[in-house]
Amino acid sequence: MHLVLFAIFAALCLAGAINLLVQSHPINSALSLIVVMTSLAVLYLLLGAEFLAIAQIIVYAGAVMVLFTFVVMLLNAGREERTYGSHAAKIVGFPAVAVFLAVIATVLLRAQGLGAAHLGEGLNAAKSLGAANDSSNLVVLSQVLFHELLLPFEVTSVLILIAILGAVALARHEGAERTAEK
């Protein structure tokens, strides 16, 4: 069951990401990015992160991508112009990407192996802890988030407030209030 769901949504994820690359119209890319983010939310569910799955759908697939599609429509972005790079870029490009992927995958898998070896005791402790209070992931997460990490949480909310003000200040039309004054 788990394997089937993983296969389906991992395939959707990769297909969406590849579609993002091959589409030439930004709105198609935005829609395929929504597919990627929604299937990532399902993968988070499979990994036992319910809160993050919902947050992924609300924040990313909802808010951020609505912002993206809104900007694409606002700016009336048409098809992108293809520019053709040098031959060297084409020849080197695919092997370079393959090497890059191999390096990341190796590092991640090695880190995973290291973790199993290094964190053996911590893992067991965490397991017994999890067995002890057998509560849902969300309870543990909110306890850590609102007790230990309350200050970073509040700082992040201030950051978002600043980002809102900055976005409004940047995107506001300079001439708008001048014409209004006249």
Place this chain on the structure above:
Amino acid sequence: MNFLQQDVPIDWYLLLSAALFSLGVVGFLIKRNLITVFMSIELMLNAVNLSFVAFAQQWHAVKGQIFVFFVMMVAAAEAAVGLAIIIAVFRVRATLAVDRIDRMKL
């Protein structure tokens, strides 16, 4: 804790994350539209989030998920500011092609 978890090894999630990150890098390099380049950055952020969640699940560490939560919030702020900058650039240059946006001065 999660009895369904036994079926899929965590390696597959990590490989998927690596593949998504590579696709994001490729998109960042080959796309020629400012908005699509920005979308590729979001794709890379999501790939990293996936590996965070996978590691958090493997080590039973809830801190990894909290890190993803913070990454999401910062990414939302970043998207808002970045898109505002894109709108401002479009207003001055009247184009979204990155090849034509090659000077910082107006």
